[in-house]
Amino acid sequence: MTLATDRLRPLFPALAREHAGREAVYFDGxxxxxxPIAVIDxxxxxxxxxxxxxxxxxxxxxxxxxxxxxxxxxxxxxLGADDPDTVSFGANMTTLTFAFSRALSRTWAPxxxxxxxxxxxxANVTPWTxxxxxxxxxxxxxxxxxxxxxxxxxxxxxxxxxxxxxAVGAASNSxxxxxxxxxxxxxxxxxxxxVFVDAVHYAPHQLLDVRQMDCDFLAxxxxxxxxxxxxxxxxxxxxxxxxxxxxxxxxxxxxxxRWMTGTQNHECLAGVKAAVEYLAEVAALAGDSVVAATAPxxxxxxxxxxxxxxxxxxxxxxxxxxxxxxxxxxxxxxADPQRQEARVSTLSITHRERSSTDVATHLAERGVFAWNGxxxxxxxxxxxxxxxxxxxxxxxxxxxxxxxxxxxxxxxxEL
Ligand SMILES: Cc1ncc(COP(=O)(O)O)c(C=O)c1O
Numbered sequence: 001m002t003l004a005t006d007r008l009r010p011l012f013p014a015l016a017r018e019h020a021g022r023e024a025v026y027f028d029g030x031x032x033x034x035x036p037i038a039v040i041d042x043x044x045x046x047x048x049x050x051x052x053x054x055x056x057x058x059x060x061x062x063x064x065x066x067x068x069x070x071x072x073x074x075x076x077x078x079l080g081a082d083d084p085d086t087v088s089f090g091a092n093m094t095t096l097t098f099a100f101s102r103a104l105s106r107t108w109a110p111x112x113x114x115x116x117x118x119x120x121x122x123a124n125v126t127p128w129t130x131x132x133x134x135x136x137x138x139x140x141x142x143x144x145x146x147x148x149x150x151x152x153x154x155x156x157x158x159x160x161x162x163x164x165x166x167a168v169g170a171a172s173n174s175x176x177x178x179x180x181x182x183x184x185x186x187x188x189x190x191x192x193x194x195v196f197v198d199a200v201h202y203a204p205h206q207l208l209d210v211r212q213m214d215c216d217f218l219a220x221x222x223x224x225x226x227x228x229x230x231x232x233x234x235x236x237x238x239x240x241x242x243x244x245x246x247x248x249x250x251x252x253x254x255x256x257x258r259w260m261t262g263t264q265n266h267e268c269l270a271g272v273k274a275a276v277e278y279l280a281e282v283a284a285l286a287g288d289s290v291v292a293a294t295a296p297x298x299x300x301x302x303x304x305x306x307x308x309x310x311x312x313x314x315x316x317x318x319x320x321x322x323x324x325x326x327x328x329x330x331x332x333x334x335a336d337p338q339r340q341e342a343r344v345s346t347l348s349i350t351h352r353e354r355s356s357t358d359v360a361t362h363l364a365e366r367g368v369f370a371w372n373g374x375x376x377x378x379x380x381x382x383x384x385x386x387x388x389x390x391x392x393x394x395x396x397x398x399x400x401x402x403x404x405x406x407x408x409x410x411x412x413x414e415l
Pocket of ligand 1: 171
């Protein structure tokens with residue numbers, strides 16, 4: 001089943017951009033998705049109507065406070081969290097994770113251990129490595145299986161009563177592999193460790209559920225799910241209240257304020273709320289909704305993400321099946337079009353004879369916007385011996401179409 005993208009695409013002004021005599025093909029979603037007009041309008045309207053700092057007694061400040069509160073509620077619904085105060089915002093996932101790692105590592109001591117993975121984006125590796133170094137703790141790295149999934153046996157062998165934190169991604173921004181976060185969290189908790197999940201890559205593809213994942217902390221970024229550049233950090237209330245953040249004295253010490261340093265990007269927070277609302281409306285906008293428009297946000301998100309997932313799986317299966325007929329191209333990680341449950345719709349490829357820079361240039365000249373390099377999943381490209389040229393990433397999100405997949409395949413065939 002595919003989504004009625006002809007109804008959704010006109011809502012994204014950027015998608016009308018032309019390049020090389022045709023509509024540009026945005027396969028760069030993993031590095032940042034395009035935004036619907038509702039998000040763009042929400043940002044502009046905030047600046048037009050109630051631009052003010054928060055906490056004042058006058059109308060624009062009160063309206064700003066109300067809007068910020070509604071954004072916390074909307075993002076809590078997106079994460080499956082029942083408490084909007086457990087959601088904090090900041091510049092981006094990397095900045096939030098660096099700040100949070102400093103606070104969390106105050107609870108570590110020499111001899112303690114931290115586990116990161118070979119598959120993660122560096123934003124979920126280096127903040128923990130540096131924090132561990134400062135605390136005198138040791139870092140262990142979970143290795144990969146031959147099919148480039150996390151080696152769970154290796155993870156279990158590295159987990160011990162000395163482990164304080166396991167930092168793992170929900171999905172790889174390189175191979176698209178979905179990691180077994182719940183099983184990892186169960187094992188980590190049994191050993192007395194906490195779990196930090198990088199959900200940046202997962203969030204546009206599958207509905208997050210912090211309760212189901214049973215993680216302790218989770219970070220993501222709104223610009224990867226059709227919103228503006230804002231980072232998101234969620235944490236269990238008991239930890240967000242008890243850990244000691246680096247903050248200025250006059251800032252409130254209650255959650256979430258104690259984690260939100262400085263003045264926030266209010267206009268973009270208005271855009272984040274609009275992005276979550278857009279996601280909740282995807283099924284209805286595509287004319288395929290059985291859930292009432294008045295149903296709770298989370299219920300509408302569940303329905304929309306079901307459609308998004310089916311659409312992306314159909315397109316990704318088509319892309320994988322097409323690539324299977326091109327012997328010069330290698331897919332890194334899961335390449336079976338029938339095994340979609342193991343991945344999100346992001347693939348990394350290399351060409352037998354052409355560099356990744358060449359392949360990405362060839363695509364760019366034909367109006368296909370796709371990334372090449374390591375996309376900061378540096379542990380992975382280093383261990384595969386793919387530095388410095390890296391791979392080419394083909395990222396499908398719900399606004400992409402079958403016709404675009406066929407066009408990208410025809411461009412790859414020319415190589
Ligand atoms: C999987 C993953 N984690 C973390 C990040 C870093 O996010 P941010 O740009 O919000 O710092 C990215 C960005 O590409 C990512 O793809």
